[in-house]
Amino acid sequence: MTRRLSIFNVTSLVLGFAFLYLPILLLVVYSFNSSRLVTVWGGFSTQWYGALFRNQALMEAAWVTLRIALLSASIATVLGTLAALALTRYGRFPGRTLFTGMVYAPMVMPEVITGLSLLLFFVAIDLDRGFWTITLAHTTLTMCFVTVVVQARLMTFDRSLEEAAMDLGAPPLRTFFSVTLPLIAPSIVAGFLLAFTLSLDDLVVASFNTGPGATTLPIRIYSQVRLGLSPEINAASTILIGLVTLGVISATLLSKRSVLRSRRNAH
Amino acid sequence: MKERSFTKRLTSGLVPAIPYLWLGVFFLVPFLIVFKISLSDPAIAQPPYKPVFEWSDITGFFSALDVENFELLTQDDLYFRATLSSVRIAAISTILLLLVGFPIAYGMARAPERHRSLLVALVILPFWTSFLIRIYAWIAILKPEGLLTQALTGMGLISEPLDILNTEWAVYIGIVYAYLPFMVLPLYATLEKMDDTLLEAALDLGSTPWRSFWTITVPLAMPGIIAGSLLCFIPAVGEFVIPDLLGGSETLMIGRQLWSEFFSNRDWPLASAVAILLLIVLVLPIVIYRDVEARRMETRP
Numbered sequence: 001m002t003r004r005l006s007i008f009n010v011t012s013l014v015l016g017f018a019f020l021y022l023p024i025l026l027l028v029v030y031s032f033n034s035s036r037l038v039t040v041w042g043g044f045s046t047q048w049y050g051a052l053f054r055n056q057a058l059m060e061a062a063w064v065t066l067r068i069a070l071l072s073a074s075i076a077t078v079l080g081t082l083a084a085l086a087l088t089r090y091g092r093f094p095g096r097t098l099f100t101g102m103v104y105a106p107m108v109m110p111e112v113i114t115g116l117s118l119l120l121f122f123v124a125i126d127l128d129r130g131f132w133t134i135t136l137a138h139t140t141l142t143m144c145f146v147t148v149v150v151q152a153r154l155m156t157f158d159r160s161l162e163e164a165a166m167d168l169g170a171p172p173l174r175t176f177f178s179v180t181l182p183l184i185a186p187s188i189v190a191g192f193l194l195a196f197t198l199s200l201d202d203l204v205v206a207s208f209n210t211g212p213g214a215t216t217l218p219i220r221i222y223s224q225v226r227l228g229l230s231p232e233i234n235a236a237s238t239i240l241i242g243l244v245t246l247g248v249i250s251a252t253l254l255s256k257r258s259v260l261r262s263r264r265n266a267h
Numbered sequence: 268m269k270e271r272s273f274t275k276r277l278t279s280g281l282v283p284a285i286p287y288l289w290l291g292v293f294f295l296v297p298f299l300i301v302f303k304i305s306l307s308d309p310a311i312a313q314p315p316y317k318p319v320f321e322w323s324d325i326t327g328f329f330s331a332l333d334v335e336n337f338e339l340l341t342q343d344d345l346y347f348r349a350t351l352s353s354v355r356i357a358a359i360s361t362i363l364l365l366l367v368g369f370p371i372a373y374g375m376a377r378a379p380e381r382h383r384s385l386l387v388a389l390v391i392l393p394f395w396t397s398f399l400i401r402i403y404a405w406i407a408i409l410k411p412e413g414l415l416t417q418a419l420t421g422m423g424l425i426s427e428p429l430d431i432l433n434t435e436w437a438v439y440i441g442i443v444y445a446y447l448p449f450m451v452l453p454l455y456a457t458l459e460k461m462d463d464t465l466l467e468a469a470l471d472l473g474s475t476p477w478r479s480f481w482t483i484t485v486p487l488a489m490p491g492i493i494a495g496s497l498l499c500f501i502p503a504v505g506e507f508v509i510p511d512l513l514g515g516s517e518t519l520m521i522g523r524q525l526w527s528e529f530f531s532n533r534d535w536p537l538a539s540a541v542a543i544l545l546l547i548v549l550v551l552p553i554v555i556y557r558d559v560e561a562r563r564m565e566t567r568p
Contacts, residue, residue: 009377012370013386019367020393020447023404026414030407039407039414079286086283093283102290104557108498110505110549112522113301113542116529120304120539121297140293143286172279201397204507208529218399225403225512237400244395252388 024241031234038229048235055232061220062236065200068131068216072138073195079139080146080195081188087147088154106144114141115208122209129211137209138199145198146191153187193251197244305336305539336540346524346541350548353521356435356510357503360442361496364450367443368495372454373484376461387455394448402441402512409437409513433515441509446502450495457491458484490559497556505545521545 031049035042052058083103086093093099106114118137119129127133161183165175181188203218210219217236224230340346375386393401408414409432416428431437461484469479485492507522514520521541529538 005374005377005379008370009374013374013378016367016371016374016447016451017389019444020390023401023408023444024393024396026408027400027404039410039412039417079289082282083286083290086286090283095287099283099287099290100561101557102294103286104560105553106294108501108549108553108556110502110522110545112505112507112525113545116525116538116542117297117301118293120300120535121293124300136293140289143289147286197395201399203399218397221399221403222508225399225406229403229407233403237397237403240400241396245392248388248392248395 027234028238028241031231031238033231033234036231038231038234048231049239052232052235052239057215058217058220058232058236061215061217064131064214065217068135068138068214069196069199072135072142072199073192075135075139076143076195077146077188077192080143080191081150081184083143083147084150084154087151103144103147106141107148111202111204112208115205118205119208129209130214133209133211134206134214134216137205138195138202141202141205142195142198145194146188149191149194150184150187153184157183190251193247301539301542304536305543306333307536308333308335336536337543339537340540340544345519346521346544349519349521349524350544352519353504353506354548356438356442356518356520357500357506360439360446360503361500363439363443364446364499365492365496368447368450368454369488371447372451372458372491375451375455376458383459387452390448390451390455398445399508401445402509405437405441405444405513406432409440432513433517435514435518437513437515438510438518441513442499442503442506445509446499449498453495453498454488454491457488461487494556494559497552497559501549501552501556504549521548 030038030041032044032046033041034045034047083099087100087103090096115137118133118140122129122133122136157180161179162175165179166172170178201218202216203222206216207219207222210216221233221236224233371390375383375390378386406413409429411428411430411432413432415431416425419425419429431440465483465487466479469483470476474482505522506520507526510518510520510523511526522545525538525541525545528534528541
């Protein structure tokens with residue numbers, strides 16, 4: 001029996017995706033609204049984009065956020081990949097159970113707890129709150145997601161390639177860099193992108209660990225949203241959504257191309 | 268030669284050691300500090316609690332610890348009510364997520380194979396855009412005179428403006444909306460692998476579609492149902508942003524309580540005690556989730 005879509009299946013898919021995308025679509029549409037009232041349409045205008053770029057505080061916050069996200073995602077990618085290797089390649093090392101627990105726990109731990117505990121730690125060791133504390137906190141939070149992504153790839157990995165390289169006399173480190181790393185590279189990139197997005201997006205952990213001069217974009221947006229809707233936020237959101245969509249589409253195309261290429265090489 | 272094998276052992280030992288050390292310092296130690304501070308007294312100082320640890324004063328350290336904050340948590344029923352209401356809101360949201368997510372995942376699993384990866388990508392895509400922005404989008408929709416009211420009045424369905432924002436319903440909508448990918452993806456993963464011939468056989472033997480659904484599809488999808496439910500329930504209990512932006516002042520949730528103890532009342536020890544309370548509530552679901560995930564990882568082909 002070939003699977004056939006019933007009317008019920010089609011309806012639930014259409015309604016489901018409408019539910020997922022309609023709010024985002026409305027947000028984007030109303031960023032081109034000329035009225036200051038966000039929910040009343042007053043004609044097409046791009047004025048809020050101009051206002052956005054003149055908004056010094058928001059621009060500064062965006063810059064801080066970007067720097068934190070790049071730095072923390074880079075460190076998290078290295079640490080997360082090492083942790084994934086440790087979990088898949090090192091068998092039973094002392095304290096493995098604790099290690100597994102520490103890798104999985106931050107993913108489901110409520111953000112308020114992670115944020116509070118890191119802050120209390122930074123205060124206890126007398127580290128000034130600001131750029132670096134947020135970066136360290138985000139590294140810790142996001143490295144676990146990198147681990148899971150890379151670990152999934154390492155588990156389906158054909159180890160005979162590594163063995164072949166070793167049999168041919170390649171030392172372990174060289175085997176790792178010329179065989180293992182290129183093969184798991186797509187998952188490392190995916191892990192990095194995930195860590196980057198999570199850091200860009202985080203409000204709660206950043207709020208606990210922020211200090212003077214380190215206001216991130218989510219913190220800024222949150223404090224503005226609490227005061228009420230603002231068309232400038234709609235404009236900022238639209239730019240972010242556009243960037244993310246572009247990034248996801250190009251990542252998909254890239255991975256498709258690499259799949260096609262490896263298929264061609266296989267023939 | 269001996270030296271070389273020593274460096275080799277050293278470098279290979281570094282692979283687990285580095286992330287281990289990092290998580291120890293930035294995850295485990297902070298966690299113990301929360302526990303410690305939850306047992307200390309608040310002080311009007313910077314930082315606002317009594318000093319942490321002095322090696323010279325070990326007896327003083329232990330005698331300064333007390334369970335006062337936890338006694339406060341049990342005396343003031345605010346925290347009890349906040350905990351209960353968090354669990355209730357998270358549980359209702361999880362059920363709603365199952366009801367909304369299952370038909371979507373089922374439709375995806377039955378779609379032609381060439382479309383499936385696109386459908387999966389479409390479910391994941393909103394997850395990549397900011398959580399805060401997606402919740403913000405709902406304020407404009409749900410507020411009185413908002414877009415939902417405008418649309419329904421336009422269709423002539425209602426005459427009075429709907430007042431959903433700042434109610435518990437807005438929180439349910441927000442959680443279902445934000446967490447939907449976490450529910451749909453595990454469900455889809457199990458439904459996609461399902462063997463269709465089982466349903467066919469049941470149909471041939473005279474079972475009604477409704478009965479086959481409950482006796483075949485649901486039991487086979489159980490691992491996905493459990494994983495998806497826990498993946499939504501656990502973070503929903505500690506949720507802060509959604510009840511804060513959509514729930515109004517009436518919606519009581521423990522994550523929000525922790526936030527206000529910390530930021531508004533500046534009572535760090537009490538905030539730490541609330542964190543421990545939240546953790547006690549979640550420890551069982553987290554352990555179950557970890558076991559389910561570990562088993563899923565192992566049975567993977």
